[in-house]
Amino acid sequence: MTSKANRPCVQKLRCLLSVAVGILCAQSLAFRNVDSAAFDSFANLTAKGLDSIAQFGPAGSIALAACLGALFYRIYPNFKRVGKRNQLISVILSFFLALSIVVPRLMKLPNVSFNSFPNYVGGVPKWHKPIFWMVASIQLLTIGFTLAVIICWLMRKAADLVECRNTGEVSTAIPPTNLSIWERGVRFFDGKPMHMTVATLAMVLCWLPMLVIQGPAIIGVDSMVQLVQFRTGHVWDPMTMAELPGYVGQDHHPFFDTYLYGLFDELGLWLGQEVLGFRILIVLQSIVAALAIVVSLIWIKKRTNLPDSCICACWCLAAILPAFPMYMSIVLKDSTWVSIFLLWMVAFFEVIYRCNNNHAIGWRLVLCLVVLGLFSGLTKKLGIYVTTVSLLLAIIVIRKQFAAFLISMLVPAALVIGFVPMVVLPALDIAPGGPQETISVPIQQLSKVAILHQDELSKSDRQAIDRVLDIDHLKPYWQADSADYAKHYGYRLNASSSDRKNFILTWIRLFFRYPKDYIAAVPYLINPFVYGETYYYSGPVRCGWWEAGGSRILTEYPECGLSYTQGKIAIPLTNALNKTPPFSFIGSEALYTVWLPMLALGLTISIRRYRNLCYLIPTVVSWCSLFLLPAHQVRYTLSFLFVFALTIALPFAEVLTKERNISN
Incomplete structure (x- = not known):
């Protein structure tokens, strides 16, 4: 134990260490341009390093260093208190998380630049230069060391929450007049229909300005194929460009989405303004998405011991972060699918929760998994494989409730993979996908x-x-x-x-x-696994396939042209968000695909709730599915963004004792 006489010295050392770590970490985050001549000599390295910091701005660099140093100073004592086991876990996690920041500097992609701050430009790494490896090592060590300290602090907080709940120190008899703002806010996630409706509509209202700015709609190349084929009957394979005469459509993009978008297109024409149909579609899918997020927060409130403040903060993040309404304003299969998948994830989490607590699953929950799994597969082809494989792995790992798992797994898979291509598509004269x-x-x-x-x-x-x-x-x-x-x-x-x-x-x-x-x-x-791209996105009203009939869709808008609000507000706003901390970080793809799942994994192991690792099965399956895709687009990882609250709550899912009952 440190004596009182030595405490001032220890505090001074901590202060100096915090200052050094803050400066090094800030410089590590700001430095970039690995394809330049920065690594030819120390003089060039210094010049390029100063240029990078100057691009961030002297005030910004000083503020970043001061914030990181203060954060390190405050939470460093937790690093020693968590024990050797958790220190090792934090070091391993911080190493992989730091790699997600450092690796973009090492990528050999001369023609690709990331959009977000610090705007790392990929280039040809100078592997033969010792300076290159010195800089990469310093970046990895400083960022990793800071992250390790933060992770240890999170471990202490998680352990305190679990211990507090286990010892029954959570007060349940607080007078209504003395409720905190968080306790008042979390009441909207008690599952009551009125509270659920208010929370959902409030989120949609928060999204409404961005929906208007992104408006009237964003229809990309894939959706244009579907709309053209539905409207004109001109059917072709968009990948091989082979004509498909005798068919009324093709299942390259899910036929269910084609009919859905086509019907809303027809609705707009029937109402006298084509774009009105797409506006109605965007509002409806925004309401469903907001409802799905609220349902996930209701599950968290009922099934975990995550603090009320964190639950409310998750709602606030989903309501305020522009990425959510940005993707809801797009007529796209990923935007349509993600809400259904989030609801399926809630049902999957409930199944795991009941199995972990030796409670029957029930036929209603099985029916819910079947219906949601079916529509997940109909709206996005990859969805049926993620849900099916996840349930299969759950059967292998949990080895309980075989009948419920088998029905939930086999029925949607048989319908989507077997019945639809063999019966439905021929009956509708729809050509199968390539x-x-x-x-x-x-x-x-x-x-x-x-x-x-x-x-x-x-x-x-x-x-x-x-x-x-x-x-x-x-x-x-x-x-x-x-x-x-x-x-x-x-x-x-x-x-x-x-x-x-x-x-x-x-x-x-x-x-x-x-x-x-x-x-x-x-x-x-x-x-998807490195810090670069963000979920902030805007685009033209319609774009693609004008030569195949695309010019007949929304004729009042030019090919690949922006609406007034898109050009004047959405595009500049997207560029600003991509390059402005902390928005570039909280909107980063890697935060949701890597950081949150890895932190959830580490905290679960740290507090020894090993049963809760089963909740990570769909995340692991989704990770594996990313390695089978033909290209990288941020929309392919949209599910990681929408399930963020479930991922955060994963370590805190309760494992009840035999004396406690599970409420329905």
Whole structure:
């Protein structure tokens, strides 16, 4: 124990250490431009470092350093109090989280720049320069050290919450007149219909200004394909550009969404103003999204011991963060799907909660999982695979309630994967989607190997590749930032299922011969896991496929043109949010795809609630699904943003004793 005489010295050392860490961490966050001449000499390094800090602004740099130093000073004592075990956990977590900030400097992507502050520009790393490794090490150590201290502080807070609930120190008899603002606010998440309605409508009202600014609607390329096919009957495969005569639509994009968007388009025409139909759709999907977020907060209030202040803060974040209404203003399958998936996640969490507490699942909950799983698969094809695999893993891990899990898993999968393509699509004269979509990553990787090592491949390997891909044709068009080019220019339409099977077997076998080329072929797969892109987005009212009939959709708006509010407010606002801390951080994709799940994992292990790790199953499955996508777009990780509150509450889900009952 430190004596009283030595305490001033210890405090001075802590103060100096905090100042040093704050300055180093601020410089580490501000420094960038790894593709420049910064690492040629210490003089260039100093000059480029000062330039980076100057771009942030001297006042901003000083403020960032002071805030980080003060934060470090306040919470550093917690690092010693959590014990060796939790210190090790925090160090491991902080290392991976720090990598998500440092790695963008090391990426070899000459033509790609991230949009958010500190606006790291990818380039060719100077691996041979010792200065390069020195800077990378300093960045990793300073950021990681600061994060480790913060994580230890979070561990102390989490342990205090759990201990307080276990010892029954939570007061439940507070007079209504003495309720705090948080206790008053959290009453809106008690599950009562009136309170649920108020919380939902209040969130939509908070979103309304952004919905107006983004208005009247944002219709991207994918949705334009669906609207053109629904309106004109001109059907083609948007990936291979092959005409599909005799069909009224194609399932490349989910047919359910096509009919949904088409019906609202027709509604607008019937009302005398086409855009009015899309405005109604945007309002409705905003209401459903807000309701889904409120339902998740209700579950958190009832099933976890997360503090009332945190629950209210989650509602405030969802209501105020522009990213939520920005994506609700888009006519897009991801925006339509994410609310359904969030509700499915709440139902999944309830199933895990009941299993962990030895309580029957009940047929209503099973029916809820079946219906939500079905619509999740109908609105986004990847959704059915995430829900099905998650339930399968839950059966393996939990080994309880087999009948309920099997019904929840098999019924939606059988309907979406079996009944729809074999019965529904033929009955509606809808062409199935191209089979190349499911093997996008193998196509991208094998095409690169075939281009670079064609002479080294065996005759059988070349034949297996050639039956699926036209390497000579796609070679000039191949690009590392997306597999769409390889699919578009290389995939052979006459490839059979047997050809694709042999192609996949060849892909698996050649991985062990060319692992570096496989990794180099898909550099975009790392993007969701590093600090760069944000969820702030705006775009034109309609864009794409004018030559195929797209000019007939919303004729009053120019091709790829912005509305007045989009051009004057939305685009400048998006650029400002991307480059202004802390908005660039709280809107960052990596915060929701990596930071929150990793912190939830670490806190769960720290407080020894190992059963709660089962709640992470859909997150892990969603992580794995990101490695199968043909390209990186922020909308592909939209589910991580919307389930943020459930992720935060995951370590605090209660594991009840036998004496306590579960309320319905």
